[in-house]
Amino acid sequence: MRAMVVRRYGPPEVFEARQVPDPQPKPGEVLIRVKAIGVNFADLLQRMGLYPDTPKPPFVPGLEIAGVVEKVIEGARRGEGGALKAGDAVVALPHFNAYAEWAAVPASVVYRLPAGMPFDDGAAIPANYLTAHHAMFTMGNLQPGDRILIHGAAGGVGIGAVQLARAKGLVIFGTAGPAKQEYLRKIGVHHPIDHEKTDFVEAVLKFAPDGIEMVMDAVGGKSFADSYKCLGPTGRLVVYGFSVAAGPDGKRHWWRSLKAFAQMPRFSPLKLMGQSVSVIGVNLGQIQRRGALLRGELDELFRMYTAGIIKPEIGKTFPLDQAAAAHQYIHDRKNIGKVILSVK
Numbered sequence: 093m094r095a096m097v098v099r100r101y102g103p104p105e106v107f108e109a110r111q112v113p114d115p116q117p118k119p120g121e122v123l124i125r126v127k128a129i130g131v132n133f134a135d136l137l138q139r140m141g142l143y144p145d146t147p148k149p150p151f152v153p154g155l156e157i158a159g160v161v162e163k164v165i166e167g168a169r170r171g172e173g174g175a176l177k178a179g180d181a182v183v184a185l186p187h188f189n190a191y192a193e194w195a196a197v198p199a200s201v202v203y204r205l206p207a208g209m210p211f212d213d214g215a216a217i218p219a220n221y222l223t224a225h226h227a228m229f230t231m232g233n234l235q236p237g238d239r240i241l242i243h244g245a246a247g248g249v250g251i252g253a254v255q256l257a258r259a260k261g262l263v264i265f266g267t268a269g270p271a272k273q274e275y276l277r278k279i280g281v282h283h284p285i286d287h288e289k290t291d292f293v294e295a296v297l298k299f300a301p302d303g304i305e306m307v308m309d310a311v312g313g314k315s316f317a318d319s320y321k322c323l324g325p326t327g328r329l330v331v332y333g334f335s336v337a338a339g340p341d342g343k344r345h346w347w348r349s350l351k352a353f354a355q356m357p358r359f360s361p362l363k364l365m366g367q368s369v370s371v372i373g374v375n376l377g378q379i380q381r382r383g384a385l386l387r388g389e390l391d392e393l394f395r396m397y398t399a400g401i402i403k404p405e406i407g408k409t410f411p412l413d414q415a416a417a418a419h420q421y422i423h424d425r426k427n428i429g430k431v432i433l434s435v436k
């Protein structure tokens with residue numbers, strides 16, 4: 093089969109289209125003919141060798157696919173929506189090996205798509221919307237009227253978070269680059285913030301001098317410290333990424349990462365108690381070990397999709413062979429919403 097292989101850790105040019113052996117599903121696994129691949133920021137970090145557990149090159153990156161079940165190998169656990177069978181349209185969250193025509197994935201991380209959902213939408217929902225939903229409602233317990241600051245509000249997770257926030261009746265602050273401000277207004281961000289021109293702490297505290305209930309921060313480094321300053325009593329800082337580690341050229345810069353690490357705040361338990369605030373870490377890879385919880389949240393998200401409450405924004409679609417261009421597009425911060433690789 094055809095796959096996009098990372099030859100060595102580095103910039104997007106390290107991708108190479110190669111013929112590799114077809115995956116051989118083991119007991120408990122599902123063989124999927126891939127139709128669409130969700131490109132996640134994590135894939136960029138995998139390619140750069142900055143993501144936990146990334147194999148040594150050469151390897152095939154990626155963790156989110158939508159496609160059609162070819163076969164289910166005996167021993168596959170029954171999904172909670174009923175047993176999977178050949179011909180089912182599904183989305184799956186494999187651990188690497190997504191940038192390929194075929195994937196063998198444990199049945200525990202394969203989910204049947206709602207009837208009529210296009211593969212592109214399928215590949216755009218789980219990673220982004222589960223992260224947002226889990227942070228905001230399962231861990232964060234947000235209530236109507238609460239105020240939330242969403243960084244990267246025009247990105248994949250960001251748009252998911254904005255749509256979920258609107259559905260819950262939250263007051264929304266959102267940061268993005270200058271070219272995305274109009275889009276933020278269009279999707280209902282009440283307080284769009286251009287992070288190149290405006291200090292977001294000042295912008296938030298001007299509107300809410302006592303601080304707000306939640307900040308979603310995947311930028312990392314100094315941003316974690318500044319986001320924390322936006323919280324008031326009962327405030328929750330959700331840390332779920334470290335985008336700052338990825339420079340615009342897509343190369344590894346150790347000094348950049350080290351500087352960002354050094355700028356991270358050190359949270360004191362007594363200070364958290366004193367201020368009555370929380371810091372919440374969210375890592376979808378870990379939550380997958382609570383399979384039923386994640387499946388329940390995805391069921392709810394699919395219900396919201398079917399009801400027209402959420403709808404992923406597909407920013408741009410590239411053919412599988414153009415994985416390098418897709419990654420560069422994200423490094424250039426051009427994407428609004430999800431980037432998809434399509435497999436013909």
Ligand SMILES: NC(=O)c1ccc[n+]([C@@H]2O[C@H](COP(=O)([O-])OP(=O)(O)OC[C@H]3O[C@@H](n4cnc5c(N)ncnc54)[C@H](OP(=O)(O)O)[C@@H]3O)[C@@H](O)[C@H]2O)c1
Nearest residue numbers: 133223244247248249268269310332333335374375376425
């Ligand atoms: N913990 C988890 O389980 C989990 C799950 C999914 C995603 N994540 C994390 O969430 C973050 C967003 O993921 P995503 O898939 O939504 O990504 P995305 O669609 O590419 O959006 C990320 C946004 O972040 C901003 N950004 C900030 N620093 C950046 C940098 N150095 N390079 C490029 N963009 C940068 C960009 O917006 P502006 O240009 O407008 O600022 C961009 O639109 C990533 O850090 C990712 O690793 C974590």
